[in-house]
Each structure stands twice: as C-alpha cells, then as structure tokens.
Amino acid sequence: MRGWALNLTNDRQEARSAPADEILDTVGLYCPIPIIRTAERLKRLDGGAVLEVISDDRVILIDMPAWCRSTGHSFLGSRQEGQEYRLLVRKKEEPV
Amino acid sequence: MSAAVPERPARVKAVGLLSGGLDSTLAARVLLDQGIEVLGINYSTGFCMNDHRRAMGRAEDDPRRLRNEGLRAGSDLGIPIEILDAGEAYLKMVLNPKHGYGKRANPCIDCRIYMIHGAAEYMRDHGAHFVFTGEVLNQRPMSQHMRSLQLVEKECGLAGFLLRPLSAQHLPPTIPEERGWVDRDRLLAISGRSRREQIALSRAWGIEDYPQPSGGCCFLADENFARRFHDKKEHTSIDEIRREELILLKVGRHFRLAPALKIIVARDESENNFLTRFIASNWQFEVPDTGSPITLVEGDPDQEMRRLIAAITARYSDRRAEALVEVSGRRAGHEERLIVPPAADQALEAYRI
Numbered sequence A: 001m002r003g004w005a006l007n008l009t010n011d012r013q014e015a016r017s018a019p020a021d022e023i024l025d026t027v028g029l030y031c032p033i034p035i036i037r038t039a040e041r042l043k044r045l046d047g048g049a050v051l052e053v054i055s056d057d058r059v060i061l062i063d064m065p066a067w068c069r070s071t072g073h074s075f076l077g078s079r080q081e082g083q084e085y086r087l088l089v090r091k092k093e094e095p096v
Numbered sequence B: 001m002s003a004a005v006p007e008r009p010a011r012v013k014a015v016g017l018l019s020g021g022l023d024s025t026l027a028a029r030v031l032l033d034q035g036i037e038v039l040g041i042n043y044s045t046g047f048c049m050n051d052h053r054r055a056m057g058r059a060e061d062d063p064r065r066l067r068n069e070g071l072r073a074g075s076d077l078g079i080p081i082e083i084l085d086a087g088e089a090y091l092k093m094v095l096n097p098k099h100g101y102g103k104r105a106n107p108c109i110d111c112r113i114y115m116i117h118g119a120a121e122y123m124r125d126h127g128a129h130f131v132f133t134g135e136v137l138n139q140r141p142m143s144q145h146m147r148s149l150q151l152v153e154k155e156c157g158l159a160g161f162l163l164r165p166l167s168a169q170h171l172p173p174t175i176p177e178e179r180g181w182v183d184r185d186r187l188l189a190i191s192g193r194s195r196r197e198q199i200a201l202s203r204a205w206g207i208e209d210y211p212q213p214s215g216g217c218c219f220l221a222d223e224n225f226a227r228r229f230h231d232k233k234e235h236t237s238i239d240e241i242r243r244e245e246l247i248l249l250k251v252g253r254h255f256r257l258a259p260a261l262k263i264i265v266a267r268d269e270s271e272n273n274f275l276t277r278f279i280a281s282n283w284q285f286e287v288p289d290t291g292s293p294i295t296l297v298e299g300d301p302d303q304e305m306r307r308l309i310a311a312i313t314a315r316y317s318d319r320r321a322e323a324l325v326e327v328s329g330r331r332a333g334h335e336e337r338l339i340v341p342p343a344a345d346q347a348l349e350a351y352r353i
Helices: A013-017 A033-042 A062-071 B020-034 B050-058 B069-077 B087-095 B108-125 B146-155 B197-203 B221-234 B242-250 B269-276 B303-315 B346-348
Strands: A022-025 A050-055 A072-080 A084-090 B013-017 B037-044 B081-085 B129-133 B253-258 B263-264 B284-286 B293-296 B323-331 B334-340
Touching: A022 A033, A033 A050, A033 A062, A033 B081, A050 A062, A062 A072, A062 A084, A062 B069, A062 B081, A072 B284, B013 B020, B013 B108, B020 B037, B020 B069, B020 B197, B037 B069, B037 B108, B050 B269, B069 B081, B069 B334, B081 B108, B081 B323, B087 B108, B108 B129, B108 B146, B108 B303, B221 B253, B242 B293, B253 B303, B284 B303, B293 B303, B303 B323, B303 B334, B303 B346
Parallel strands: A022 A050, B013 B037, B013 B129, B037 B081
Antiparallel strands: A050 A084, A072 A084, B253 B263, B263 B293, B284 B293, B284 B323, B323 B334
16 A cells, blocks of 8 residues: 555454444545534434444544544444445433 | 623633644643633634645545644543534635735634634533633734734624633733633733743643644645635635635646636646546546546636647646647536647746636
8 A cells, every 4th residue: 555554443343343323424525524423413312322434534533533532422443444434433421 | 791601600611712733722721720621612614724635635645644633632631622614604704804814815813703703602502601712912913913812802792701821911801810710820921923932831731742833724824825716706706706616726726718717727636536526517628548637617618718728738648748639628428529739838827826
C-alpha cells in the first residue's frame, strides 16, 4: 500500500460480534459530518444501544474514539471492509 | 438576561468555542482548574483546510495530522465536544459580512460574532451560565483588539457573559467574575502576538499534543482561495452563489474565459475524483485514454469556447507535447470530440484566476 497505512483499526472481538441496533451510512460525506450525524442518531437511541457507523474516511478511526472519550459513549472498535470502515459505538446510559 | 441566571449556581457551567488550538485548550483548562464544568463546541464551516485534505483522501497524507483537533482536545481535557454545522446562514454571512473582510476573504469579526452567537444559544439550551473563548487581546489585527472584542460581545447579546480567560485581567470584569462564579485572580493576563506565555503554560500543565500555529487552517484567509472567491463574487450575484461553487474554489486551476464562463482544471487524480462529485448538468472535458485532468465548466460555452476549453484540457494532459490532441466534451449524455492543439502557457495566463 502506498502512503500511510493507518494501523488503527481496532478489530477487537467485541467489534466483530456486537450486534448493532442501528446502522448509519456516512459513506461519501465529508468530515466532520459523519461525527455530527453520529451524535444526532445517538440522541434518538436508548442508553446502551449500539450504533454501527459506516464511513470511507480513514481519519474517522482517530476522530470517533476521541469523540467517544470526550462525550462518554463507548467506542467498541472497528473493522475494514474494502474501502469502508465499520465502527461500533455504544451509547452511554442516561443518568436516572 | 441576568434575571434568568441564578445568583449562586450549585455547579457553574460554561460553554466554550474549542478549536483544539493551544489558546482555546488553555482557556478551557483555566476554567476546569476552577472546578467549572465545561462544554465545548466546534464549528464545521466548510472552509477548514484540514477537512478538505481529508475529503481529498490522498494516501500520502498522514492521517494523524488530519484529525479533528477539537475532538482531540475534548478527549484530552475530558470535556464533551459537540460539532456544529455552520450551515447556509454562515455562507450568507461569508458572502456579505457586515464588518467586511480582512486582507483576503476572511470576515473574521462577523465569523466570531456568528460562532459566539451560536455558543450563546447553546449556553441557554444547555443551562450553562456563560460563554468563553481562547481569544487573546491584540493577537490578531482584525478580530482581537479591544474594540473588536467589545463589539463582538455586544453584537452577540452576551454583554457581561463572555469571558476570555487568557486575557481576562486586561479586560473589564465580567458578570461571572463579579458574582464570584469565576475567580478573577486565577484568570490570566496574556496579550499580544507572542505565544511565549502560552507555550510556558502548556509545558507547566503537561499539554503537549496540540497543533502548531501555522497561520490558521481557514481557506478564507488563503491568498489563492481569496482571489477566486472575490472573482466569483464579482461575476455572480451573491444570491445566486451556491454552496457547491464555493467548495469548488478549493480545488484545481481556475480560469475565467468570459464574464459568465469559468473552468476548473483538476491537478491530480484526487482532484479528478473530487470534481466528478460535482458534475451534474455541467460540461466536462477530458483527453480520453491517457493521463488527463477533468475540466469542469461553470457556464454555457459556445463552440469557440468549447475549443478553447479543450485546448486548455489538452495542455494539462499527458499528451501536451503533441501537435494535435483529441479531447472529449460531455454534458448530460451528449458527447462531442474536438481535435485541438494544446494551449500555449502564455495564452493561458490571461485567463488564470
């Protein structure tokens, strides 16, 4: 592979096996719209729900974990399929 | 406004514009150190060079240099970040800023007003008590001298509720300081363009991972972009300029062939791929079966102009040294082939934007 090989794909078992409650396709969208769409979609989900985000922006593998750390959601990992990345995010539990 | 704000909130909450640069990171850190809850917002304007490099998807770009610094800072500081799409209203402001442009196409004062106004709305929606920024008095010639700082505060409807922690001790006390929500003595007294104090503070606080200041990352402050931007404004009614046309100012070589006719010639494969996303009913030209740029046309060229566009496209193709080159021109399912000599460089200069 020419150029930078981004060795950040966190292909943990959890990422392969966690069932997604919803899928968000952001392929073709420019940064940082995928993160904005992820935030919007998570607002509509229940705490603990898992969202699978599909993106063709390789830098999302850096941004999504950072965004999850800052907001308290859980980044479960990612895997690459061709030119696309599939990332799993678990929504944080809302305070009772 | 003050009537809606409790005198002694149990937990003081502040909303800040967090670009992820050193100044906004330090400003947030100053408040966090006082036990203030901080919410960060980060605007996506559509003019960020970093975001554009990501959209181009060039393999040689180090992805770590393309990350969103606001998200990185939020992660490092442990504060939630919301990215807000500046949207169409921002574009309208950019095309017609009340306070004018800086040296390029940068409407810095109106931009600050737009973003801080948005932060004020976010503050009200999220039950926060004031807004802060990483602005430093006298750091930037257009937007960060005393008068402009006061102007921005006034026009955002935030009188007394806009705190600049890095320069606070040079500025009149804000209401959060007067009410004791923020300890003024623990705010800073930085001013000017030198970043010595900020760098010393970042070392003292262990803040090491931040982008180096390099004249900003905004296309609106870029000389080449600004020339194309003002050309667009000169030849198109502001009401008719579409978002896509502004996005296209970021890529390729631009040539104005007539008042209502302009072309964009891609410079590499990434730009070819980028331009193809914007081909709808426009004419497009390329040299078949060889390394060739895609040329995107804005306007409706007649036969003579189509030959000129073909010649310019041929000039930037791998067949530029040949006497005659066959060029394909297409629009909405219609194709024509033109055989033209590649344009001479000297002739091109008259059209270049």
